[in-house]
Amino acid sequence: MTTHRRFALGLAMVAVPLVLALAGPLFAGDPGARGVSFTLGGGHWLGTDFVGRDVWQQVLLGGRTVVVTALAATALAYLVAVPVALMSALTRLRWLEELLMRPLDVLLAVPSLLLILLVASMLSPGAAGLALLVALVNVPDAARIVRAAAGEAAARPAVEALRMQGESWWRIAVGYVGRSALRTLAADAGIRLTGVLYLVSTAAFLGVGVAPDAADWAVMVDRNRTGLFVQPWAVVVPALLIVALTMGTNLLFDAALEKKPIRKKGRRP
């Protein structure tokens, strides 16, 4: 029961920012004339922002870049990290494992934001470029965590038994080792999405991938800080949306992975 409730709560928390982000731009309509900065009311439902734009409209417009970039970057990071981790967990060739994992360690040593800023200053990437960059800096962490979980599963007698049965690499790696590492992977994915959102938001606020006055939740939080006590909504609403998205994702993953208790037969009467 509690699992179901947690699932519903997570779903609701994820749905609001996700729907706003993806469908928002369709309903935003014309930008309209700019009003006075940081006002409440006056025909503006959530007031106006630091340059007098309607906050509600900015909220509708500003989610897409953040959410899509973060989701794409997370997915991309795992797309690289999971195969690398499974391969290195299941190989008995030391050199192959070193070849797969050591370059990632080098990347891990470079501060991620520094790397993003450095590349951005040379190439000035768009949203897609930003997603690629953020994915790249997340691959080492993700690969190491998946590798650790998969390594534990790969050392179990079950893997040897599967080899004894002549099972294919694919079936052992994905069907057993990957599946055993799934819980760890999902737990990591929840945290990673949060981290990626933070990174994308930070990059956006530093002007990488988006214009400094763009309609973007992260940019909104930063630029409207100055008027926080005059007009809190311009900061609180986008900030809450980002928080809801990350918390909801974590709850959703937790609920989805809640283990059904198996009754051990050995302890049965």
Added chain:
Amino acid sequence: MSEVTDPVAEIRDLRVEIDGHAIVDGVRLRVLPGKVTALVGASGSGKTTTGLALLDEYPPGARVTGEVRRTGDGPVGYVPQHPAAVLNPARRVSALLDDLARPQVRHLPRAERRKAARALVLRALSDAQLPDSEDLLRRYPHQLSGGQQQRVVLAQALLLGARVIVADEPTTGQDALTKSRVVAQLAAVAARGIAIVLLSHDLDVVRALADEVLVMRAGRVVESGPAKRLWTAPRHEWTRRLLDQQRAAVKDGRHPKAGQPVLEVRNLTAVHDRRTTALHAPRLALHPGECLAVVGRSGSGKTTLARCLAGLHRDHDGEILLDGTPLPRSLRHRSRAQLAAVQYVFQDARAAFDEHRPVLHQVARTAVRLRGIDEREATAEASTTLTGLGLPAELAHRLPGELSGGELQRAALARALLARPRVLICDEVTSGLDTVTRRGILDVLAGLVGEGEKELSLVLITHDLDTARLAHRIAVLDAGELVEQGPVRRVLTDPRHPFTVSLMETTERLEAGTRT
């Protein structure tokens, strides 16, 4: 002492219920100081639940009625089956014990506390049969052997002033020499006036140690009494079955010697971590339809030998020949036919199954992969084989987590048999099972030898000489060296190597039931 007859702990009409099922029902138990009270029974008979009740520990969600009374002051000590699990791996033994000794010396002046605590620790260790333990105190739990870990846990209990010690399966999976040491150690603790509650399905140990025995089945005590009476005149049918030490007969009529060996080992030297030599076997042959037992203590290299044969341990020199052709070292390089010919059954059946898939499905996969038959046919064959090994179809559809150890071991055998192997390697497949279940598995194995047109050969890896009696021939390993091999009757009646002699003697001493 005059009050010897006063129990230090007592259980009256204990009933523990989970989801409406009684896992322990109507158990009465009196624990006397200086005496060993043994609870015996198959796994799942309620031994551990009863033992833990003395510590006021119950399974989560249990409904408990009845009375548990402790008269002595001081806690009840518990030595679990896997002692490593209760020792903090990040702290040295000295720290683990000092933590318990410190509060007891608080009344002393600060300057003297350290010395007094150390004295307490050393006395507890020597009481737990770990004398001269200065060196041991500096080690971490993982640097100790299983037996030493057990004794450190025992020392912890003694430090806390425990008057009752509950020992849960202290000898499971140990060889005869280690077992006799555990027996001696528990006997010494009992001699100090401490009551011991022994939970075990190892009847040799129970016989050697116990004063009082309670036979449990399905949560009830079916019979209790002094150990001697129980052994000579068991009253209950179940006790008789449990004590029935009838051994699988030595087969020597049809001794398959003629012709080419199915599996042959030449100059095998296996290494661990590319350096330490774990095993050296100059020559070993297995003929079709033959059962070869490989015996030795833990760490003697028996499992390494088995793993080399199965292709699970690649770091070795020398040759392993199947029908005269060398087998690739790693099973990754063996062809399907070669994989199918040599199959391996793991010691820990639970760990050898994928916990997410039904047992039947996993068993059937062998036939699909190694013999190329289709899924439906394979499932039907798996079902037949499982039923033949005594695992009903209803159980086979469940997940591994829902089966008992014995049931899973049968399934593991079926999984290997579906490859139609020529050689089946069984690595300690009966250790950790109670006598009734073990006998069931051994009967199955005895029936398999020589089966089929290919005349199945068996390699039995075991530390248990009783199990080895099932074989035609025995090979004895000691510290990685193959010290003796020959027909089972000759090795068991006229052992030539000193190590074999000592292994035989310890086993007999345990069986004779004398405290040493």
